Amino acid sequence: MAIHKILRRSLSAEKRSNEVPKGHLVVYVGESEKKRFVIPLSYLNHPSFQELLSQAEEEFGFRHPMGGLTIPCSEESFIGLTSHLRKA
Template structure:
């Protein structure tokens, strides 16, 4: 019953880098890097957080479940102008951590 903290720490660092890259891209007006996708995550539309994730995550079954939820809630009209995922930020970070470790 051990915990794999190094992987979680690495995943958090990757997300922080993605967030800082996203902030710089938004500030500089630069595009998202090739092979990545911007998504907005949050339960409340007023407090959405932007993540830049690899496109390869779209093929993962657990991520596809989030996409189904997004489709049910928003259809194809995403209010943030990019893919919007209706889940808590903590849930999303946990999912990304699991995808990074596999």
């Protein structure tokens, strides 16, 4: 019985981790290995983020094999940009 409770708890936690809060979207970032990020929709309006999306489109087109928006830049660059946007 205890094993069923543990499994149920871990499955519900996994389900919650895949949910996207209202007002956010999922993007996958990375050059070779992609990492999942959940970002506020408001980032899409910021000129710096739009520039990143334009560069990704020019270089890679609109292929999104992960099922979400895929941005093929380094994870460090993306984190730097989103940290800047969060402070703004």
